[in-house]
Amino acid sequence: MSDAPRTPRPREEAAKLDAADELSGKREDFVLADENGERVVYLDGNSLGALPRTVPARLAEVVEHEWGRLRIRSWTESGWWTAPERVGDRIAPIVGAAPGQVVVGDSTSVNVLKAVVAAIRMAREDNPARTDLLVDETTFPTDGYIAASAARLTGAAIRALPADGIPGSVGPRTAAVLVNHVDYRTGELHDLPGITAAVHEAGAYAVWDLCHSAGALPVGLDEHGVDLAVGCTYKYLNGGPGAPAYLYVRRDLQPRFDSPLPGWNSHADPFGMSPAYEPADGAVRGRVGTPDILSMLALEEALTVWDGVDIEAVRAKSLALTDFFLRCVETHVPAGRVECVTPVDHARRGSQIALRCPDAGEVMEELIRRGVVGDFRRPDVLRFGFTPLYTSFADVEHAARVLGEVLAERAA
Amino acid sequence: MSDAPRTPRPREEAAKLDAADELSGKREDFVLADENGERVVYLDGNSLGALPRTVPARLAEVVEHEWGRLRIRSWTESGWWTAPERVGDRIAPIVGAAPGQVVVGDSTSVNVLKAVVAAIRMAREDNPARTDLLVDETTFPTDGYIAASAARLTGAAIRALPADGIPGSVGPRTAAVLVNHVDYRTGELHDLPGITAAVHEAGAYAVWDLCHSAGALPVGLDEHGVDLAVGCTYKYLNGGPGAPAYLYVRRDLQPRFDSPLPGWNSHADPFGMSPAYEPADGAVRGRVGTPDILSMLALEEALTVWDGVDIEAVRAKSLALTDFFLRCVETHVPAGRVECVTPVDHARRGSQIALRCPDAGEVMEELIRRGVVGDFRRPDVLRFGFTPLYTSFADVEHAARVLGEVLAERAA
Numbered sequence: 058m059s060d061a062p063r064t065p066r067p068r069e070e071a072a073k074l075d076a077a078d079e080l081s082g083k084r085e086d087f088v089l090a091d092e093n094g095e096r097v098v099y100l101d102g103n104s105l106g107a108l109p110r111t112v113p114a115r116l117a118e119v120v121e122h123e124w125g126r127l128r129i130r131s132w133t134e135s136g137w138w139t140a141p142e143r144v145g146d147r148i149a150p151i152v153g154a155a156p157g158q159v160v161v162g163d164s165t166s167v168n169v170l171k172a173v174v175a176a177i178r179m180a181r182e183d184n185p186a187r188t189d190l191l192v193d194e195t196t197f198p199t200d201g202y203i204a205a206s207a208a209r210l211t212g213a214a215i216r217a218l219p220a221d222g223i224p225g226s227v228g229p230r231t232a233a234v235l236v237n238h239v240d241y242r243t244g245e246l247h248d249l250p251g252i253t254a255a256v257h258e259a260g261a262y263a264v265w266d267l268c269h270s271a272g273a274l275p276v277g278l279d280e281h282g283v284d285l286a287v288g289c290t291y292k293y294l295n296g297g298p299g300a301p302a303y304l305y306v307r308r309d310l311q312p313r314f315d316s317p318l319p320g321w322n323s324h325a326d327p328f329g330m331s332p333a334y335e336p337a338d339g340a341v342r343g344r345v346g347t348p349d350i351l352s353m354l355a356l357e358e359a360l361t362v363w364d365g366v367d368i369e370a371v372r373a374k375s376l377a378l379t380d381f382f383l384r385c386v387e388t389h390v391p392a393g394r395v396e397c398v399t400p401v402d403h404a405r406r407g408s409q410i411a412l413r414c415p416d417a418g419e420v421m422e423e424l425i426r427r428g429v430v431g432d433f434r435r436p437d438v439l440r441f442g443f444t445p446l447y448t449s450f451a452d453v454e455h456a457a458r459v460l461g462e463v464l465a466e467r468a469a
Numbered sequence: 470m471s472d473a474p475r476t477p478r479p480r481e482e483a484a485k486l487d488a489a490d491e492l493s494g495k496r497e498d499f500v501l502a503d504e505n506g507e508r509v510v511y512l513d514g515n516s517l518g519a520l521p522r523t524v525p526a527r528l529a530e531v532v533e534h535e536w537g538r539l540r541i542r543s544w545t546e547s548g549w550w551t552a553p554e555r556v557g558d559r560i561a562p563i564v565g566a567a568p569g570q571v572v573v574g575d576s577t578s579v580n581v582l583k584a585v586v587a588a589i590r591m592a593r594e595d596n597p598a599r600t601d602l603l604v605d606e607t608t609f610p611t612d613g614y615i616a617a618s619a620a621r622l623t624g625a626a627i628r629a630l631p632a633d634g635i636p637g638s639v640g641p642r643t644a645a646v647l648v649n650h651v652d653y654r655t656g657e658l659h660d661l662p663g664i665t666a667a668v669h670e671a672g673a674y675a676v677w678d679l680c681h682s683a684g685a686l687p688v689g690l691d692e693h694g695v696d697l698a699v700g701c702t703y704k705y706l707n708g709g710p711g712a713p714a715y716l717y718v719r720r721d722l723q724p725r726f727d728s729p730l731p732g733w734n735s736h737a738d739p740f741g742m743s744p745a746y747e748p749a750d751g752a753v754r755g756r757v758g759t760p761d762i763l764s765m766l767a768l769e770e771a772l773t774v775w776d777g778v779d780i781e782a783v784r785a786k787s788l789a790l791t792d793f794f795l796r797c798v799e800t801h802v803p804a805g806r807v808e809c810v811t812p813v814d815h816a817r818r819g820s821q822i823a824l825r826c827p828d829a830g831e832v833m834e835e836l837i838r839r840g841v842v843g844d845f846r847r848p849d850v851l852r853f854g855f856t857p858l859y860t861s862f863a864d865v866e867h868a869a870r871v872l873g874e875v876l877a878e879r880a881a
Contacts, residue, residue: 164758166732199733298762320578346576350710
């Protein structure tokens, strides 16, 4: 990072980039000010997406009319019962899946258990000698904890290793592999097509966690033959705090999907109330208990902002935003003050930039005080997420400039 | 059931009972009309509780202000992060638990898996010869399916038997017992104190499902030394469709609670993001992934209707309602047309009445058309739930009268 003097150039460049941005109109679909109506540069959509403007009215209708007036009738009349599959089909195109393979419900952690146990069971069924579960070693922690539980419950052996070491490590004893598509901390994009192909080459099953990629870049689940995938909906999908997660089960694997959570919602005839479990066909098999309707329908409404959006355009803007941020940091931030831990190579970059600096905790506090919201990941990482649907290039320039000011003041 | 002529007596009695009802004022806290503002006699609160009046405004605030304006800040500033324990402590007194033992989140089915696996693990730790899981044979189906999964995952043997046969069947090989407090279909109240004592006498662990009892009658979890319990919040607790469920772990067992779903929210230091799992102390250990905030805070608001309510008064009114319903059915319904399958003995009756009749499906459809909402459980059961906070004696009399009319017309 250079000592170059601050010039008006980045602001002019931001204005030009915003003027040429074909997604700029989407920004109006979100609430982006703070409680006093002040501008916030919100670069934390990779933790909690901003509120889509139409959600409050829709949720009020769900609560006041569907629950308040229709009550139990809404399970059929308002389409509550089929919401998990319906909302799943709204997510499907965003992650490159044909309809009928994504179901919404439960948390990401719970879906990791379903997916990993099911993957291990399929592998065992293929060949009982498949005993190993591999997990990328920088995984978001909950995936690692739940994968360890899945291994314990199925008698598998778990091993953590770098994601790029997986293709060289899979073999005849590998049952399943769990990988995060984008690393939550560094923003590194892992090679989903390559790793999935290597896992398949070895005869094992690939489970992908899409929390930090879905909605920010093309995933191509069907195209790359991914077996199972999970993801949350409250980051780039803007579904609201703790909104229900989703599970993808590739169509041809659905008849073999053997869930550790065979709740009544996944029964072939749930209202038959049979004491014997018989799984439903299709993605429904991934359901468990009664779906959380208020959150589910808030999410469904939030997903309407994706109407007409091309995920390739989102990716192009995401890369332009992160490229521009890095250039602005170069311009605004005192040399040597931060170290970028996100890969500069586009093929390995998600939609966030992680900067390491020793006083990251205090720096982020000060940034937030000045209306630039990113987050801090211990011990020393400043994390800035770029949501192509509502982040402008002016936001990016402003954030880098304020970051430079804060760092300069703290160094002085 | 008699052929007695219809007299105005039941209506007068209803008016007297309503006038003397100390809980009658609570009715105003709920929305009870239909979409046209017409009166509905809603006897399906044992499936989905009615909307408490203050929920829409609170939920609008959560969405528009906490999510919309504060966004990520709300995890701390709006108390989102600690909501699962805080809302758990609001449910605790309703089920007879001291604070710090109830945590809210996930569905009932998911909580059944946590509780049953944890119970089996504790029993095994006590004595590896404890290999058997007993489940009441008329359980709500999902409990049976999930218990079978828990048995499969832990290598336990599962056996279904009548709830009243459990005390005579537990022994040195019993690990855990899963029982529904109130049978979802018949409304039979199982003997929680007696069964729990027998399970403990045998050295095993008792897990209770409170879905159909919590909020309708005293449960006394602490008093009776229950080990683990689960329940939903959308029936008598009025939390909204698919609202998050809860898990009770008795305080002295919390250090031994070994969850099959050790998600990052149950970690001792969740934001340490450590690759090694270390469980938190207390009820927090029952958490899994990111809590579903919109539904959770709707539930929290819904629970405010319980302020100042004595659960013993709720039980007294519940029994008075079901007694009165049975008397009104006696008066209004043609003799022999229905058979009551709910125990008449107060000690064995929950807060619903189940009537068997061969054409139950068609009868319920017609009742609903006439504004009396109960539900139909295949093959031949009419189910009427009585929610003491909002069901009036006039409702009860009206429902029985309309039922009598429908049955008389269909017989004619």
